[in-house]
Amino acid sequence: MxxxxxxxxxxxxxxxxxxxxxxxxxxxxxxxxxxxxxxxxxxxxxxxxxxxxxxxxxxxxxxxxxxxxxxxxxxxxxxxxxxxxxxxxxxxxxxxxxxxxxxxxxxxxxxxxxxxxxxxxxxxxxxxxxxxxxxxxxxxxxxxxxxxxxxxxxxxxxxxxxxxRTNEQLADRVAVLTRTRAEVLDAHGAELRRIERDLHDGTQARLVAIAMRLAVARDAFTDVPRDDAFVEGLIREAHEGVEEAMAELRTVIRSVYPPILADRGLDGALTAVTAGCAVPVKLELGDLERVPAAVAAVAYFTVAEALTNVSKHSGATGAGVRAGRTADRLSLVICDNGHGGADDRQGTGLAGIRRRVSALDGTATVDSPAGGPTTVTVELPCGW
Amino acid sequence: MRVVIAEDNVLLSTGLELLLGRAGFQVAAVATDGDGFVAAVREHRPDVTIVDVRLPPTFRDEGIRAALRARRETPGLPVLVLSQYVEQQYAAELLATSGGGVGYLLKDRVSRVDGFVDALRRVAAGGTAMDPEVIAALVQRAGDPIAVLTAREREVLALMAQGLDNTAIGQRLGITDNAIHKHVGNIFAKLGLAVSDSGHRRVLAVLAYLNAAR
Structure with missing residues (x-):
């Protein structure tokens, strides 16, 4: 040599x-x-x-x-x-x-x-x-x-x-940090806009619609003669609207910060999301103590999104999720035995994973040759 | 009275149709975007219009811009803008167009049918309907200059700014026309405003005062 x-x-x-x-x-x-x-x-x-x-x-x-x-x-x-x-x-x-x-x-x-x-x-x-x-x-x-x-x-x-030279190393590091920070801010802003949109167009609009129906129902209640079927129909619509608003609000909340993550931590949340997958998933968890909340959220979304892809698109009969942390990195591997051919451009799942991961200065690689298998590997820094 | 609505959310537009139908309005058309609204106004020549601030394709302030466009094409076209949040800027832009017949209300107000229908009729008649929250924010910001007013006078001021006439203010506060007349006189005197007649001009004067008093 x-x-x-x-x-x-x-x-x-x-x-x-x-x-x-x-x-x-x-x-x-x-x-x-x-x-x-x-x-x-x-x-x-x-x-x-x-x-x-x-x-x-x-x-x-x-x-x-x-x-x-x-x-x-x-x-x-x-x-x-x-x-x-x-x-x-x-x-x-x-x-x-x-x-x-x-x-x-x-x-x-x-x-x-x-x-x-x-x-x-x-x-x-x-x-x-x-x-x-x-x-x-x-x-x-x-x-x-x-x-x-x-x-x-x-x-x-x-x-x-x-x-x-040392100052060049620092300059390079600053350049990288500046770029990733801008990405973080962009991702954060996009996330806020999405949440605002979901609440404005979803929950809030539903509540207004419900209030309108109740207002008309209340008004119609005192009509002489009273049209009971009309009033009943309005109340039924309002009731259904409330249920839909609640379901929507739940979805929005879950997308902001998954409640299971808040309640059970990352390992509990990953256990729950793998248990809920339509395809049987083998889960291997390493040490996941003290993972920062933002990293845990991205890790959770990554696994949830990847498993959604597995059950929706891969045709797999089995999948595996491995999550573990070394001193300063959280690594995730999600694999399945499906037919592969996963593509960033189809749907927003993989693109969403990349966006969230890169916002935290992490890396996401997707290996999915036609015919399978598919492996998604994500590395997230978590020891700042 | 014929109405053209610009609202892309079907839940809300059907709710509005239901509510307006019962209140004796006739919904001539429901547009789902700004261009559709302007075209519908051209075609149906409505007595009054209701516009949601957020419309496709941008889902930003399409509604406001469509309303302003329609009012440029049809001067004096009565427009009541509905919004899920209060934004002073939108109210100011609407008021800046010449002539009366503008309203800016939170969508929440729709569920108080009587108040909403009153506001809509007021706008249709060339009056003004400003959301109480818009006015409350203005009054609060005005601070010192209106500290010379009594609590009752401030209430009357707020209702005037919303676009209510003396009779409506009297009904709202449960006092006689005469008493209202006196309060209004005192307010104008204390604030040093020239006494305006009832209606849109008075609203503009009061709003201009509140806007200037920062």
């Missing part, structure tokens, strides 16, 4: 040098730098000394400072790649030489016998069978013990030149 890294760096240093005329192209420089930085990061991660910073945002556009650093890195890369990559090339090359020279030294013309240990010609089998394996063993030792530190040194230099 490290040998390959060093050889790759050497080759890339040569390519970089050859590409000198292209250095001033910012996009190219940034792309090239980002590639190498993630290579270097991988080498450092593999050797047990993790990099200080993952390469999120390495391709960020229009960042002058980042471009300047990438261009500055190019000559550094040429030098370090050549200097540190050359030993790897020599090492590998001489192993190859020894492997060929040891069994085949006699096949070369007398004046042009292969040489081991740089400059010792091989005149006979004794020399070939002692020096050849010795060279291979020594160089393998070099590859085993010397090249990895060289590779790490190269990677460190690369990362050091290219890595974020």
């Amino acid at each position: 490290t040998v390959r890294y060093l050889l790759g760096s050497l080759l890339s240093a040569v390519v970089t040098l050859a590409g000198l005329p292209l250095w001033p192209v910012p996009r190219l420089a940034r792309f090239w730098a980002a590639r190498h930085r993630s290579r270097a990061t991988r080498v450092l991660a593999g050797s047990g000394s993790p990099p200080r910073q993952a390469d999120a945002g390495a391709d960020g556009d229009g960042d002058g400072e980042r471009t300047a650093r990438a261009v500055l890195w190019l000559p550094v890369h040429v030098v370090t790649g050549l200097v540190l990559g050359l030993p790897a090339l020599l090492c590998v090359g001489n192993i190859v030489v020894a492997s060929i020279a040891t069994p085949l030294w006699w096949a070369f013309p007398l004046a042009d016998r292969p040489r081991l240990f740089v400059d010792i010609p091989v005149p006979d089998w004794t020399t070939a069978l002692t020096l050849g394996p010795l060279q291979i063993v020594l160089l393998l030792a070099v590859a085993r013990w010397v090249l990895p530190p060289l590779a790490r040194l190269h990677a460190r230099i690369c990362v050091a030149v290219l890595s974020y």
